[in-house]
Amino acid sequence: MIGLALIVRRELKLAFRGGTDAVIAVVFFVLAAVLFPFGVGTDPQMLPRIGGGIIWVVALLAAMLSLERMFASDHEDGSLDLLYLSPVPLGTLALGKALAHWLTTGILLLIAAPVLALLYNLPGTAIGALAASMLLGTPVLSLVGGIGAALTLGARRGGVLLALLILPLYIPVLIFGAGAIDGAVAGRPIGPQLMVLGGFLLAALALAPWATAAALRQAIE
Amino acid sequence: MQGLTTHDLACIRGERAVFAGLNIAVNPGRALLLSGANGSGKSSLLRVLAGLLPAAEGRIEWEGTDIAEDPDAHRARVAYVGHMDPLKLSMTATENLAFWARLYGMEPETEAALHQFSIAALGDVPARYLSAGQKRRLNLARLAIGQNSPAGPSLWLLDEPATGLDPGAVSMLANSILAHLSSEGVAIVSTHGGRLDELLDGHADRFSISAGAP
Amino acid sequence: MFHRFANPARFSRIASAVLPWSAAITVILFAAGIWFALFASPADYQQGQTVRIMYVHVPSAWMAMACYTFIAVMSVIALVWKHPLADIAAKAAAPLGAAFTIIVLVTGSLWGKPTWGTWWVWDARLTSVLVLFFLYLGHIALTHAFDNPQRGARAAAVLALVGFVNIPIIKFSVDWWNTLHQPASLTRLDTPAIDSSMLTPLLLMAFAFMLYFVTMLLVRMRADLNAARTRALRLSAAERATAS
Numbered sequence: 069m070i071g072l073a074l075i076v077r078r079e080l081k082l083a084f085r086g087g088t089d090a091v092i093a094v095v096f097f098v099l100a101a102v103l104f105p106f107g108v109g110t111d112p113q114m115l116p117r118i119g120g121g122i123i124w125v126v127a128l129l130a131a132m133l134s135l136e137r138m139f140a141s142d143h144e145d146g147s148l149d150l151l152y153l154s155p156v157p158l159g160t161l162a163l164g165k166a167l168a169h170w171l172t173t174g175i176l177l178l179i180a181a182p183v184l185a186l187l188y189n190l191p192g193t194a195i196g197a198l199a200a201s202m203l204l205g206t207p208v209l210s211l212v213g214g215i216g217a218a219l220t221l222g223a224r225r226g227g228v229l230l231a232l233l234i235l236p237l238y239i240p241v242l243i244f245g246a247g248a249i250d251g252a253v254a255g256r257p258i259g260p261q262l263m264v265l266g267g268f269l270l271a272a273l274a275l276a277p278w279a280t281a282a283a284l285r286q287a288i289e
Numbered sequence: 290m291q292g293l294t295t296h297d298l299a300c301i302r303g304e305r306a307v308f309a310g311l312n313i314a315v316n317p318g319r320a321l322l323l324s325g326a327n328g329s330g331k332s333s334l335l336r337v338l339a340g341l342l343p344a345a346e347g348r349i350e351w352e353g354t355d356i357a358e359d360p361d362a363h364r365a366r367v368a369y370v371g372h373m374d375p376l377k378l379s380m381t382a383t384e385n386l387a388f389w390a391r392l393y394g395m396e397p398e399t400e401a402a403l404h405q406f407s408i409a410a411l412g413d414v415p416a417r418y419l420s421a422g423q424k425r426r427l428n429l430a431r432l433a434i435g436q437n438s439p440a441g442p443s444l445w446l447l448d449e450p451a452t453g454l455d456p457g458a459v460s461m462l463a464n465s466i467l468a469h470l471s472s473e474g475v476a477i478v479s480t481h482g483g484r485l486d487e488l489l490d491g492h493a494d495r496f497s498i499s500a501g502a503p
Numbered sequence: 504m505f506h507r508f509a510n511p512a513r514f515s516r517i518a519s520a521v522l523p524w525s526a527a528i529t530v531i532l533f534a535a536g537i538w539f540a541l542f543a544s545p546a547d548y549q550q551g552q553t554v555r556i557m558y559v560h561v562p563s564a565w566m567a568m569a570c571y572t573f574i575a576v577m578s579v580i581a582l583v584w585k586h587p588l589a590d591i592a593a594k595a596a597a598p599l600g601a602a603f604t605i606i607v608l609v610t611g612s613l614w615g616k617p618t619w620g621t622w623w624v625w626d627a628r629l630t631s632v633l634v635l636f637f638l639y640l641g642h643i644a645l646t647h648a649f650d651n652p653q654r655g656a657r658a659a660a661v662l663a664l665v666g667f668v669n670i671p672i673i674k675f676s677v678d679w680w681n682t683l684h685q686p687a688s689l690t691r692l693d694t695p696a697i698d699s700s701m702l703t704p705l706l707l708m709a710f711a712f713m714l715y716f717v718t719m720l721l722v723r724m725r726a727d728l729n730a731a732r733t734r735a736l737r738l739s740a741a742e743r744a745t746a747s
Contacts (some may be wrong), residue, residue: 072475074391078377085379146373153364154392215665219658223648232644233662237635238628279665282582286657289342303651343585484721 071156072164079168082182083275090134090172094180097130101184119188120198121242121250127177127202128238129211134173135234136227138217139162143287152288162218162280163273166210174206190253197252201245208241213275238283241268291353291474292317293444297346300333307333313496314475316472317443320489323479324499331479334498335446336479339369347436351444368435368442370450372498374428378417380468382427385416389431392435402433404450406461427471432465445469451485457462463488511728512587518721525718532711539704548699554701555615560610560708563603564715565636568670570600575667576640578660588724591655593663594646595723599716601639607632631673636667652731 083090104116104122127225142148151161181202186193216234222225293313299309307330314322323331336342338349340356340363356363374384387397391410403409406426411419419427429450435441447467451459461486466476470492478493480486486493540558547554574596580589611629612622623629642659649655 071392074388075725077744078380079717080375081384082379130426139585141377142375143427144373145375145377146371147375147377149336149339149371150375151392152341153339153369154389155361155394156392183456189506215661219662220648221354221410222654223658224650225648229641229644229648232637232642236641237665239634279661283661286654289654289657305735313636 070215071154071160072167075161075164076168077172079165080171083168084170085123090176093130093133093173094111094176094183096133098180098184100126100129102187105187115188116190116194116253117250119190120194120253121246123181123184123188123198124201124205124242124246124249127233127252128183128209128242130177131173131206131213132231132234134169135213135217135219136230138214139284139287140217140226143221148199148284148288151216153189158281158284159277162214162277162284166207166214166276166280170207170210174202174210177206177213178202179238185196188248193255194249194252197248199260200235200258201248201261201265203242204262204269205245208265208268209238212237214280215276215283218280218287221284221287246269292319292351293477294353294449295338295351296348296350298334298337298349299345300337300340300342301484304306304444306345311347311350311498315475315494317475318480318492319474320466320470320476322486322489322493322495323477324482324495325479325496326412329499332448332499333410334368335371335448335477335479338444339367339446341369341447346482365440366443368432368445369433370428370445370447372448372452374424376416376419376424376427379415381413381415383388383412386430386434393435395441398434398437399430401437403427404432405433405465406430406458422455422458425450425453426461428456429462429465432469436465436469443474445474445478447476449481451480451483456484459484460488465500467492495499507596511588511591513721515725515728517566518725522718524716524722525570525721529706529711529714529718532714536704536707536711543696544700544704550618553614555665556605556610556614557701558704559632560607560614561714562704563606563610563632564632565709566712567603567632568597568601568673570640570716571635571663571667574600574663577671578663581657581660582664589691590653590660591724591727594656594722595659595720595727597642597646597659599719599723601636601643602641603716604632604636608636628673631669634669635673642666654684668703 101123104118108114108118139148142151153159178199181198182195190198213234216230218235219233220230223229232253244261244264248258248265251258251261294314295311296493297309300307300310307443311334323334325331333342334473337344351363351366372404375389377388380388383399383402386399386402390399397411400409405413406429408423408426408430411423411427414493416424416427432445447466450462454462466489467477478485478489538556540555544550544555558625574593576594577589577596580586581593608629611632615624616622645662646655646659649658
């Protein structure tokens, strides 16, 4: 637990001082979502129907932007070796990194999402569904994304490769996240979708740090 | 009383056998100076000894016990200094050092450690503004942290630690290593000769890694 | 010196002994399977002649999943026991699996147009097979993304295990969701849901695909081992040149 707190605190400190990464992710999120009405038209009847899906797709892409650097700087400057040699297990490191990624990216997306919901004319109930689905879904993006970030450490063209590896794994979150919002727009209960997202989150919490640790182990060798 | 011994140790990187059939023995209170040409496997050997790389063949023993039996205990006794300085540029010297100290469960008494390498005045300076030599000193100050704590690491694995250091700093490093040896510690240091070797003379054995390979 | 070739040498001998046989049986099975599929089996009373697409579609779907399972098993062996041949087997199998998956998607699309009236529907079975295809692509890309081939192989192994969650989803998607896609046609061999006149070509084609996979796997693994040996020899020659 102390190890986890140390790692999260360090990551937040680094993100706060060094990085515009998190801010860029959120700006990208808003900008990309704003582009869609120009492409598909601004019909106020249609926008609420496609809004939930678009916001979720753009959130996936935005979360992915800052993933590549999750372990990269520690890999480049040799910190990863010392992190591995420390008494703190790699799984804890992976969990801490994912948590920090969520705190610097996922939360910002969560805050920006209701604004986009207004731009897409989503009804009030759908905004609640959007917030709830993102609260459950975005941590999954950070946890699963950590696996991809660890796998592509030191790879050629790491960024594109990361997208290829991770986006297919994001599809279930997208289906149920967007499904919850669509359900709310159509006036259906959204409990089942949120339960599934919660299940994904629990599964990701249990398995992703373990897989990330295995990937990091390979990167250190 | 044995410190560290290896038996027929072999290492494969990618598809290349870096070294094989390596037998070394270092007693407590002694240092081993590794020499060898570029690519002869000094760095790989240190990484294998630290447990960062798996050995392709052979085994490593600490005080007669195979380290594979308890990898956690082995990691706890290792202090590893690699080629790179694992420093975060936006954090100050003190913050960098304190993070590693806490992560390794040691008291973050950074003041004394920085003083040992004469960079106490730079404690509040972000690592970004340190010169290459100062960064190296800050990296080496981790050793001092371990030295000053009760259950510090007993096996130092240093990969060309004197790179980028001025003669004064090399003496400080040598003094740290000698103090470590005098408390029955073991140090394995890869070098390309030079001042550090002279300062450790009399406390160190030499091993040329190319001569050890078949 | 190069210990990883110690047992690969034995593998190469076995592969060379097996290959002519497996290749010959593959050809015979394909010939028999195609003859039964095109001429010696009846048209479906509902679907007409288009049902014959099944004899390619279903076996390649089985192989697409079997191949991924094979890669996952090899990945466990590579990660846990660090067996060098497991890495090579997984690397050799991935493009074959990707090819099977492409065949499933294309034949499924061709079959869907006349029977469902559309090339593609976004149902669970089709979507999860599409994801499988992307997983194969990711696996192949990751294998080749590193300067150190072993690093690529091990990273791909971790990915293969993570992606394995998709396999049960594909398998049971037809049962879990009500979709356009028909449920499994062959659940038990003793009371199959299809007539024996269609079962014969289906099984023949399935075995043909399976042996084709084995044959190609052995060919690709042997080629990979030879390439690795060439690289190793070049490297040691270069080292001797530097040393002298």
